[in-house]
Amino acid sequence: MPSNPVPVPTKWRRALPQAHFALLFALCFILGIGLVLLPPGQKIDQDFSRLLVRISRTVIGIWGGAAAVEGAILRAPGGFAVEMRDGCNGINVMVLLWAAILAFPASWKLKAYGLAAGTLAIQLLNVARFISLFYIGQYSAAWFEFAHGYLWETLLILDTMVIFWLWVGRVSRSGALRHAGN
Amino acid sequence: MILSTTKEQIKTYSMFGLTRVVLGFMAVSVWTGVSLAGTISGNVADYNAADVRSASGVLTVPANVAVYTATSTITIGSSFIVTLPSGFTFGSAPSLTSSGTATFSLASGGTGSRSATFTVATANLTSGQTVNLQGFTVHGATALGTITPVANALPITLQAVGTDASPLSFPAFASAQGATAVFVGAIQFIDETPPSNATEFLASPDTLTAVISAIAISAQTTDPTVGSVPVLGSNGLVNSISNSDTATVTISGNFRGIARVFSSHVSDCSSSINNGSVSLGSAVIPNVPVNIEVFFCETGSGAILGSDPNGFSGVAVSHGTSTDFLSAPVNVEFPGIICYRGSVGGCDANFVPPPLAIPTPALSSWAMIGLAAIILLFGAWKLKATPATP
Numbered sequence: 243m244p245s246n247p248v249p250v251p252t253k254w255r256r257a258l259p260q261a262h263f264a265l266l267f268a269l270c271f272i273l274g275i276g277l278v279l280l281p282p283g284q285k286i287d288q289d290f291s292r293l294l295v296r297i298s299r300t301v302i303g304i305w306g307g308a309a310a311v312e313g314a315i316l317r318a319p320g321g322f323a324v325e326m327r328d329g330c331n332g333i334n335v336m337v338l339l340w341a342a343i344l345a346f347p348a349s350w351k352l353k354a355y356g357l358a359a360g361t362l363a364i365q366l367l368n369v370a371r372f373i374s375l376f377y378i379g380q381y382s383a384a385w386f387e388f389a390h391g392y393l394w395e396t397l398l399i400l401d402t403m404v405i406f407w408l409w410v411g412r413v414s415r416s417g418a419l420r421h422a423g424n
Numbered sequence: 425m426i427l428s429t430t431k432e433q434i435k436t437y438s439m440f441g442l443t444r445v446v447l448g449f450m451a452v453s454v455w456t457g458v459s460l461a462g463t464i465s466g467n468v469a470d471y472n473a474a475d476v477r478s479a480s481g482v483l484t485v486p487a488n489v490a491v492y493t494a495t496s497t498i499t500i501g502s503s504f505i506v507t508l509p510s511g512f513t514f515g516s517a518p519s520l521t522s523s524g525t526a527t528f529s530l531a532s533g534g535t536g537s538r539s540a541t542f543t544v545a546t547a548n549l550t551s552g553q554t555v556n557l558q559g560f561t562v563h564g565a566t567a568l569g570t571i572t573p574v575a576n577a578l579p580i581t582l583q584a585v586g587t588d589a590s591p592l593s594f595p596a597f598a599s600a601q602g603a604t605a606v607f608v609g610a611i612q613f614i615d616e617t618p619p620s621n622a623t624e625f626l627a628s629p630d631t632l633t634a635v636i637s638a639i640a641i642s643a644q645t646t647d648p649t650v651g652s653v654p655v656l657g658s659n660g661l662v663n664s665i666s667n668s669d670t671a672t673v674t675i676s677g678n679f680r681g682i683a684r685v686f687s688s689h690v691s692d693c694s695s696s697i698n699n700g701s702v703s704l705g706s707a708v709i710p711n712v713p714v715n716i717e718v719f720f721c722e723t724g725s726g727a728i729l730g731s732d733p734n735g736f737s738g739v740a741v742s743h744g745t746s747t748d749f750l751s752a753p754v755n756v757e758f759p760g761i762i763c764y765r766g767s768v769g770g771c772d773a774n775f776v777p778p779p780l781a782i783p784t785p786a787l788s789s790w791a792m793i794g795l796a797a798i799i800l801l802f803g804a805w806k807l808k809a810t811p812a813t814p
Contacts, residue, residue, distance in 0.1 A: 271796065327784075329786060399791060410806050414806070
């Protein structure tokens, strides 16, 4: 005897893709942060911080500046130094963006494109932020606090939002979204 | 008449004189503390406070916690009252013995009561003889679950009714931390010469990891303030702690440039027991084994290391997850020396490290939460706004 499928109200059916996105986003984010907090993740996190500091030093050198690297610390000849600790290297922001891109209904090709472009955009901005704080801190402690606590925080939030917005627009234009939304 | 008057006067004067003598003696007795009552002494029962908690205040009290010495004859039939501290009750029937032939029978109180009344039997208790309180158990000694120094020990009282005007008190019940620790700091040099530039410890070759101290945590067997008083377990025997117990050790000092602290069974830090957490001013190492020597090691982050030329400023031991002890007073035999060293031997007091680096977090926690919410809402809105294909 065939069973009658339980009819799902149209309103609920329409909300399914949104609920699917929200749940998958939360899951991916928690999983990503969890992986970062595990010992191997912490090792990668620290190594990544040191890599960014070395990149920053190289960039400063290219522009004729001087800085010394001590582990994850960038030190000016005058003694002032900024440190890239956990949370300074933008990995948390990257995990957030990755979770959103992975959770959003799109083709894997577009997701790969979003992950690569998003990571690059966030890290370019983060290195710019780190270098600017390195110089601002040598100039003024008050400006350093403002730039660190307000300016760059806002810019990073805007940067991540704009990346996601542009990527979603790209997905939308490609037509993948409508298929996935079913 | 005259004679009669004289006799009356003499009688009056004599009466007056006797009163003066009695009053004078009483005054001197009160002033000097001399009395005809007995004296009390004893041996402090000093318990491991953590063990008292584990045993819910049920303790075995060893014999001779209180000893009464008679200074006058106490006759057969006299009563003798033993009273425990407030909240304590006898868990077993107490008994008294004497150094003479006198015996004591329990007349009232005892098990379940705070006090016990005995009757002197067999023979009188004569001056100089002692009365010893034999071993017994107590219930309700939960007050000793909080550390009670010997100086503030809870009193037991003994009173020979009719002889002692008031109960004689002896501070008999104390409690201590339960464990003790010996700490020895290491001598380490931070190599200020290139290529280390004060980011590594001096060795051949220089190294990021170095041993900074050793500690031995063991059961407290004597009181930390009165060394002659033994520390007991709740069973009345010498205190002990299990080999499976662990402690949390906090070391205060300059941990600048240190990325990791850990405990190790070996002084070369080649293996690790447990990782700790480290901040600029302190290192906390949990799960430190007891009853064995343990070494503490630290690993630099590659940044400039901080020095402690006068040694670590403090060491504290707490019980961690163990319940066998509350904490451990630490005997710092040597606080250690960690100092900068140049091309010549000894500490270089002239080396001044550059200022500390300022951490630069990308986003605060609240900003992360806000950003996550915005992305979530935007994604959901976009999905809603885009019509699904039939």
